[in-house]
Amino acid sequence: YELTQPFSVSVALGQTARITCGGNDIGNRNVHWYQKKPGQAPLLVIYRDVNRFSGISERFSGSNSENTATLTINRVEAGDEADYFCQVWDINTWVFGGGTQLTVL
Amino acid sequence: EVQLVESGGGLVQPGGSLRLSCAASGFTFSTHGMTWVRQAPGKGLEFVSGMSGGGAMTTYADSVQGRFTISRDNSNNTLFLQMNSLRVEDTAVYYCAKVATPIAMAGTAFDYWGPGTLVTVSS
Numbered sequence: 001y002e003l004t005q006p007f008s009v010s011v012a013l014g015q016t017a018r019i020t021c022g023g024n025d026i027g028n029r030n031v032h033w034y035q036k037k038p039g040q041a042p043l044l045v046i047y048r049d050v051n052r053f054s055g056i057s058e059r060f061s062g063s064n065s066e067n068t069a070t071l072t073i074n075r076v077e078a079g080d081e082a083d084y085f086c087q088v089w090d091i092n093t094w095v096f097g098g099g100t101q102l103t104v105l
Numbered sequence: 106e107v108q109l110v111e112s113g114g115g116l117v118q119p120g121g122s123l124r125l126s127c128a129a130s131g132f133t134f135s136t137h138g139m140t141w142v143r144q145a146p147g148k149g150l151e152f153v154s155g156m157s158g159g160g161a162m163t164t165y166a167d168s169v170q171g172r173f174t175i176s177r178d179n180s181n182n183t184l185f186l187q188m189n190s191l192r193v194e195d196t197a198v199y200y201c202a203k204v205a206t207p208i209a210m211a212g213t214a215f216d217y218w219g220p221g222t223l224v225t226v227s228s
Contacts, residue, residue, distance in 0.1 A: 041219060044216050092164050093165075
């Protein structure tokens with residue numbers, strides 16, 4: 001099962017970033033999102049499509065429908081600059097998307 | 106507080122072996138699945154292997170099947186990854202991660218991660 005993410009997304013400070021994760025009928029799967037900064041461990045941001053993990057800002061939200069899951073970051077801050085990865089479970093294993101580099105302008 | 110700390114990484118020649126450990130604390134280790142995920146330099150996250158809380162279920166990425174073996178010691182709250190026949194392309198930071206939901210594995214997220222340990226395979 002393949003997950004397709006854009007290589008990079010750029011957004012101005014204070015604006016809204018949307019990072020997509022494409023997969024065949026992904027709307028019928030649980031999608032999780034992770035934030036990864038250089039030199040740090042990955043951080044769970046959104047689990048099961050729409051649920052924010054403990055301590056995650058309300059500016060982060062998720063959606064999932066048909067063939068695309070989306071991570072939305074409102075009022076983007078400089079500290080949101082990172083790589084973001086989507087993840088699903090598929091036939092006895094976990095699959096990650098290739099990751100999206102978020103740049104804050 | 107959940108803590109995961111990996112150890113055992115280092116430099117090894119192609120064809121060599123390493124054993125990674127992950128010491129866990131702050132949760133009931135035996136009821137949660139545990140996994141290994143790696144990130145090669147300049148690349149994305151790659152699932153490597155996972156094991157259910159009781160050890161009955163294991164899963165591996167195709168890229169490591171037959172070379173890597175996951176195991177756990179629930180009496181000492183430790184996860185292991187035995188890596189044999191190492192290749193240059195196995196070079197990566199290896200993270201252990203906790204499966205979020207007790208008992209279940211399928212469809213669950215990884216809610217806590219260790220800081221990682223670097224494995225370098227080079228001659």
